[in-house]
Amino acid sequence: MTIQWYPGHMAKAKRQVLEKLKLIDVVIEVVDARIPLSSRNPMVDEITSHKPRLVLLNKSDLADQAVTDKWVTYFEDKGWASLVIDAQRGKGMKEIPLKVKELCKPLLDKFAAKGMNPRALRALILGIPNVGKSTVINRIANKKITKIGDRPGVTKSQQWIKVGKEIELLDTPGILWPKFEDQDVGFRLALTGAIKEEIFDFQETVVFLLDYLKKNYPEKLKNRYNLTELPEEVGELFDAIGKRRGCLVPGGIVDYDRVAEIVFRDFRQGKLGTISLERP
Numbered sequence: 001m002t003i004q005w006y007p008g009h010m011a012k013a014k015r016q017v018l019e020k021l022k023l024i025d026v027v028i029e030v031v032d033a034r035i036p037l038s039s040r041n042p043m044v045d046e047i048t049s050h051k052p053r054l055v056l057l058n059k060s061d062l063a064d065q066a067v068t069d070k071w072v073t074y075f076e077d078k079g080w081a082s083l084v085i086d087a088q089r090g091k092g093m094k095e096i097p098l099k100v101k102e103l104c105k106p107l108l109d110k111f112a113a114k115g116m117n118p119r120a121l122r123a124l125i126l127g128i129p130n131v132g133k134s135t136v137i138n139r140i141a142n143k144k145i146t147k148i149g150d151r152p153g154v155t156k157s158q159q160w161i162k163v164g165k166e167i168e169l170l171d172t173p174g175i176l177w178p179k180f181e182d183q184d185v186g187f188r189l190a191l192t193g194a195i196k197e198e199i200f201d202f203q204e205t206v207v208f209l210l211d212y213l214k215k216n217y218p219e220k221l222k223n224r225y226n227l228t229e230l231p232e233e234v235g236e237l238f239d240a241i242g243k244r245r246g247c248l249v250p251g252g253i254v255d256y257d258r259v260a261e262i263v264f265r266d267f268r269q270g271k272l273g274t275i276s277l278e279r280p
């Protein structure tokens with residue numbers, strides 16, 4: 001999904017999320033495991049601070065597992081619950097209900113102390129566009145969306161999905177905007193598909209990527225483009241890849257636009273291997 005964000009949109013998105021938050025007990029925040037911080041909304045901590053929260057590091061199939069492990073430790077150190085998942089293939093998702101119940105134990109204890117029968121815990125999936133919120137919901141719903149009637153303060157059209165007997169999930173996710181204030185964050189969002197291709201500079205984005213790969217994944221870069229050495233300058237790297245891939249214009253000059261296109265697509269299609277674009 002792609003969305004253009006303007007101040008009006010942002011205010012509306014925030015309002016809609018705040019409305020949904022009133023209905024729920026626990027927030028399930030989906031982030032992209034390749035960029036766990038860059039794929040978070042800057043105000044998510046603030047607006048969800050009064051609710052228990054589980055962070056799902058999704059698209060783990062595309063991320064570097066060693067780096068993902070470090071992110072899990074990072075989140076643990078902050079005292080946040082997190083799970084590593086691949087929603088497309090359904091990996092790691094069985095643990096979600098267990099984690100949710102663990103996080104909501106204080107609430108369940110409160111019900112018990114009042115002698116009340118514990119009601120189902122209500123959860124909301126939240127995140128920026130394209131991190132996989134709908135995929136997570138569809139996986140959990142298993143295509144069977146059960147309408148479970150009205151809840152106090154819930155409009156009639158609001159539907160809940162039953163997850164076992166103990167959890168109910170709102171069928172539409174909360175959507176927040178990504179952060180744009182930092183240029184590197186913008187590059188990471190562009191590379192992972194969170195922002196539209198029309199709104200970022202292709203060549204600049206690929207310069208960022210090649211620079212990063214050169215420092216962090218030199219072997220993967222060499223393997224993909226059959227290079228024995230990696231040149232110092234990123235311009236020379238464009239030349240080397242262009243020559244390997246036959247991206248030449250008459251006169252033997254390398255066509256940088258085509259090189260950028262190839263490297264960008266290779267990254268998007270996972271042809272460079274599993275890569276994390278952000279480290280704790």
Ligand code: GDP
Nearest residue numbers: 001058059086087088129130131132133134135
């Ligand atoms: P939303 O905008 O957050 O609801 O994101 P979607 O659920 O629409 O997913 C965005 C894209 O990411 C889709 O093309 C999904 O197929 C893909 N996707 C979602 N989860 C995963 C995952 O775990 N691994 C991979 N490789 N792709 C995923």
